[in-house]
Amino acid sequence: MHEHDVIVVGAGGAGLRAAIAAQEAGADVAIVSKLHPVRSHTGAAEGGINAALRDADSWQDHAYDTMKGSDYLGDAPAVEALCQESPEEVIQLEHWGMPFSREDDGRVSQRPFGGLSFPRTTYAGAETGHQMLHTMYEQVVKRGITVYDEWHVMELAVTDEEDPADRTCHGVVAYDIQSGEISGFRAENGVILATGGMGQVFDHTTNAVANTGDGVAMAYRAGVPMEDMEFIQFHPTTLPSTGVLISEGVRGEGGILYNKEGERFMFEHGYANNDGELASRDVVSRAELTEVNEGRGIEDEYVHLDMRHLGEERILDRLENILHLAEDFEGADGLTEPMPVKPGQHYAMGGIETNEFGETAIGGLYAAGECACASVHGANRLGGNALPELIVFGKRAGRHAAGEEMGEAEITTGKAGDWEPADYEFEVEVGEAGGQGPAAADGGAVATDPDGVLEAEVERAKARVEELLSRKGRNHAEIRSRVQQTMTDNVNVFREEGRLEETLGDLREAREAYKDVAVSDPSRTFNTDLIHTMETRNILDIAEALTMGALARKEFRGAHWRKEHQERKDGEWLKHTLVSWNDGEPELWYKPTILEGEDKTYEPKSRSY
Amino acid sequence: MSTQIPKQTDESSDTDAEAEAPSKGDERRDEKRRRAAEDRARRQAEEAEKAAADEETVELKVFRYDPEIEGKQEPRFDTFHVPFTKGMTVLDALMYSRDTYDSSLTFRHSCRQAVCGSDAMFVNGGQKLACKTQISDLEEPIRVEPLPHAEVRKDLVVDLEHFYDQMEAVEPYFQTNEYPDGELEEQRQTRENREKIKMSTRCIWCSACMSSCNIAAGDNEYLGPAAINKAYRFAMDEREGEDMKQKRLEIIEQEHGVWRCQTQFSCTEVCPKDIPLTEHIQELKREAVKNNLKFW
Numbered sequence: 001m002h003e004h005d006v007i008v009v010g011a012g013g014a015g016l017r018a019a020i021a022a023q024e025a026g027a028d029v030a031i032v033s034k035l036h037p038v039r040s041h042t043g044a045a046e047g048g049i050n051a052a053l054r055d056a057d058s059w060q061d062h063a064y065d066t067m068k069g070s071d072y073l074g075d076a077p078a079v080e081a082l083c084q085e086s087p088e089e090v091i092q093l094e095h096w097g098m099p100f101s102r103e104d105d106g107r108v109s110q111r112p113f114g115g116l117s118f119p120r121t122t123y124a125g126a127e128t129g130h131q132m133l134h135t136m137y138e139q140v141v142k143r144g145i146t147v148y149d150e151w152h153v154m155e156l157a158v159t160d161e162e163d164p165a166d167r168t169c170h171g172v173v174a175y176d177i178q179s180g181e182i183s184g185f186r187a188e189n190g191v192i193l194a195t196g197g198m199g200q201v202f203d204h205t206t207n208a209v210a211n212t213g214d215g216v217a218m219a220y221r222a223g224v225p226m227e228d229m230e231f232i233q234f235h236p237t238t239l240p241s242t243g244v245l246i247s248e249g250v251r252g253e254g255g256i257l258y259n260k261e262g263e264r265f266m267f268e269h270g271y272a273n274n275d276g277e278l279a280s281r282d283v284v285s286r287a288e289l290t291e292v293n294e295g296r297g298i299e300d301e302y303v304h305l306d307m308r309h310l311g312e313e314r315i316l317d318r319l320e321n322i323l324h325l326a327e328d329f330e331g332a333d334g335l336t337e338p339m340p341v342k343p344g345q346h347y348a349m350g351g352i353e354t355n356e357f358g359e360t361a362i363g364g365l366y367a368a369g370e371c372a373c374a375s376v377h378g379a380n381r382l383g384g385n386a387l388p389e390l391i392v393f394g395k396r397a398g399r400h401a402a403g404e405e406m407g408e409a410e411i412t413t414g415k416a417g418d419w420e421p422a423d424y425e426f427e428v429e430v431g432e433a434g435g436q437g438p439a440a441a442d443g444g445a446v447a448t449d450p451d452g453v454l455e456a457e458v459e460r461a462k463a464r465v466e467e468l469l470s471r472k473g474r475n476h477a478e479i480r481s482r483v484q485q486t487m488t489d490n491v492n493v494f495r496e497e498g499r500l501e502e503t504l505g506d507l508r509e510a511r512e513a514y515k516d517v518a519v520s521d522p523s524r525t526f527n528t529d530l531i532h533t534m535e536t537r538n539i540l541d542i543a544e545a546l547t548m549g550a551l552a553r554k555e556f557r558g559a560h561w562r563k564e565h566q567e568r569k570d571g572e573w574l575k576h577t578l579v580s581w582n583d584g585e586p587e588l589w590y591k592p593t594i595l596e597g598e599d600k601t602y603e604p605k606s607r608s609y
Numbered sequence: 610m611s612t613q614i615p616k617q618t619d620e621s622s623d624t625d626a627e628a629e630a631p632s633k634g635d636e637r638r639d640e641k642r643r644r645a646a647e648d649r650a651r652r653q654a655e656e657a658e659k660a661a662a663d664e665e666t667v668e669l670k671v672f673r674y675d676p677e678i679e680g681k682q683e684p685r686f687d688t689f690h691v692p693f694t695k696g697m698t699v700l701d702a703l704m705y706s707r708d709t710y711d712s713s714l715t716f717r718h719s720c721r722q723a724v725c726g727s728d729a730m731f732v733n734g735g736q737k738l739a740c741k742t743q744i745s746d747l748e749e750p751i752r753v754e755p756l757p758h759a760e761v762r763k764d765l766v767v768d769l770e771h772f773y774d775q776m777e778a779v780e781p782y783f784q785t786n787e788y789p790d791g792e793l794e795e796q797r798q799t800r801e802n803r804e805k806i807k808m809s810t811r812c813i814w815c816s817a818c819m820s821s822c823n824i825a826a827g828d829n830e831y832l833g834p835a836a837i838n839k840a841y842r843f844a845m846d847e848r849e850g851e852d853m854k855q856k857r858l859e860i861i862e863q864e865h866g867v868w869r870c871q872t873q874f875s876c877t878e879v880c881p882k883d884i885p886l887t888e889h890i891q892e893l894k895r896e897a898v899k900n901n902l903k904f905w
Contacts, residue, residue, distance in 0.1 A: 142782040523713065
């Protein structure tokens with residue numbers, strides 16, 4: 001068994017920042033990650049980091065833009081924390097040597113991004129995430145923080161009181177991918193989940209193969225609700241054949257979208273008469289798919305993103321990475337021809353329910369970054385707001401877990417504040433269906449002393465792996481691909497009731513099939529078949545909760561579009577969706593959005609760009 | 610170049626299993642191993658037949674090795690026939706082979722877009738990132754092997770510990786004695802200076818350069834191109850200041866530092882991010898000479 005004060009799961013932007021903050025606050029911290037830190041998907045982020053750095057800008061304006069972008073489903077205390085603290089965090093990164101793009105006077109450059117009232121997006125070319133990830137890993141090396149890399153965290157060690165609010169997290173159980181060893185990691189103060197996105201729930205995604213939502217799913221099974229999972233961002237500019245991301249920076253610098261007829265459709269077809277290509281991402285994605293559906297797509301599949309008029313010098317200076325991506329992954333030369341683009345799954349606005357310090361409903365368990373939902377992004381995330389979330393909330397969670405006094409949270413977790421049950425009957429059975437072996441149980445461990453809880457969880461993990469390795473059964477790949485397909489077909493940019501119901505049925509079948517899953521590679525050495533099989537379980541749990549939330553939310557808000565419900569309904573739906581695992585019988589419920597900020601209330605307005 | 614397989618030791622798990630009475634789990638696993646081997650042989654025979662009838666497939670010969678699996682302890686090549694689709698990369702073909710024919714086929718991969726640096730391999734005799742190597746640019750059959758000059762863990766996975774150690778040996782983090790006074794004030798950096806270090810900051814730690822370097826192969830203590838490039842990134846960053854630059858140069862001009870480089874350019878040739886590694890090493894040599902730091 002390994003013992004530390006704070007265990008951080010995941011080594012992307014949020015995890016690294018959390019570890020640094022916890023260490024600075026005096027904790028003995030260790031990072032456990034299934035990838036070496038520099039392999040994390042933060043490295044693929046391109047566009048930038050929003051921060052109100054200049055006199056003409058203010059955190060209040062940033063907060064206003066973010067609340068509007070969220071379609072009023074963001075919680076003001078979290079949104080304001082993001083906007084207030086992002087500037088100091090950006091300067092911190094610069095002081096750690098991050099190579100930001102510069103102005104002539106040597107100061108950090110900022111560019112316009114969608115949905116922003118001021119050009120406040122700081123960036124390092126079109127490789128901002130790569131530079132941020134490496135800069136923070138350098139600090140981890142400098143500080144000698146322990147990293148257990150290529151250790152896959154299987155489950156959390158959480159006590160098993162009936163009410164999740166009474167439970168405590170004492171550590172994690174992880175599987176050493178190199179050797180097959182299963183070991184407990186005891187966390188004296190706290191466990192911080194920073195496992196990133198869940199894009200592998202979908203077929204066409206900008207996310208890495210490793211982005212399987214592990215942290216979200218394991219917190220869910222331990223009793224923490226998933227929040228607002230139906231809000232998925234589909235990025236308007238991904239390459240059609242691979243889903244590789246083409247940064248919003250291209251449009252920020254002046255790139256233009258055209259349909260097959262050569263029309264600048266964002267204006268000519270009235271999707272966003274003021275902001276055009278720089279409208280919010282959900283608006284642009286729907287516009288593109290509408291063009292394709294109405295027969296104005298190219299090859300009936302995509303539209304064109306043209307940046308040729310920006311000129312070679314500007315492109316090379318600010319968007320060089322885009323040229324390489326378009327060339328390597330789509331065979332398009334961005335200097336001489338328009339690039340084909342279509343919407344692709346990009347980001348999960350929802351995730352593990354937390355307050356503004358990253359605390360979850362379970363004591364000692366935190367979450368930060370894309371896997372968490374504070375909520376900063378509500379129903380739609382603005383471009384350039386993901387990276388600041390990683391550093392602001394990574395730092396907050398790290399400090400809090402290390403024991404720093406940070407005051408009273410305004411956001412409640414679990415059913416501690418106002419809440420209401422959902423009034424929705426699902427036609428298809430959801431949840432566990434007869435149990436899937438020990439790893440599926442809720443909370444689970446019988447013991448209550450910290451070491452005992454961890455030991456019991458280690459034993460269950462060993463039994464689970466033994467079972468998967470020794471029995472004969474189905475390969476997970478086929479199940480995973482079926483889930484990804486139905487999610488991409490039916491729970492995409494446009495959502496209809498019948499097809500959402502159908503998806504729940506498909507997921508039911510996939511769950512049944514997963515009961516017979518087995519790993520055919522018997523090796524204990526680098527058994528990726530085993531890791532992927534365990535990940536597929538996480539994908540299933542997330543896909544189901546996401547679809548449940550999408551079915552029940554009968555309105556159109558932010559990224560969530562419903563064919564039968566074409567309006568935002570503030571009277572009824574100004575509330576967060578929560579799904580609790582509830583011992584294998586998922587429960588859907590709601591809690592109100594917090595629109596009251598420090599000095600003002602963000603009154604919902606119609607959202608036009 | 611050779612592929613290094615760790616020597617089998619007496620403590621291998623098989624030996625242990627024989628020494629003690631085999632548990633139920635071991636028996637089941639042994640049984641499974643036999644079954645898996647049979648299944649694999651059958652599937653591959655079927656696929657080969659199918660492929661012969663279909664011209665739109667590509668043939669991959671993939672290096673296989675597993676220290677604990679019977680039949681894989683001796684390295685071998687398995688052949689996979691993969692239906693070709695436009696734009697298919699070596700990584701796509703490997704994933705198809707794994708998901709369709711043999712789920713034990715093992716390789717690191719994550720982002721699929723040449724930024725995580727996980728999938729550097731030896732493809733048709735050259736260090737490549739599998740995700741950005743188009744099948745259509747390669748001659749068939751395509752030979753896929755683990756990176757040379759690193760110990761193979763399993764199939765295409767190599768041990769990167771030594772590479773990481775070298776990367777971390779050059780104090781790979783920003784250091785300065787001076788920060789601006791104002792709260793929320795950034796350090797100034799000229800556009801020219803940012804441009805100067807830009808290429809060096811693109812390194813994704815894939816270790817293709819280290820694998821291609823003959824010097825690194827012969828001298829295990831040589832820092833290697835990637836680590837020296839990391840040192841360059843900081844030494845040339847004007848924000849660190851002159852004192853720090855001196856300290857940086859002292860690190861890289863040590864016995865196993867820049868002077869070992871014989872300017873063969875193999876690292877520069879294989880770098881998937883087009884970093885001019887050899888030039889960076891040469892520039893550091895010149896700087897060291899200018900600063901009278903030559904080691905002889």
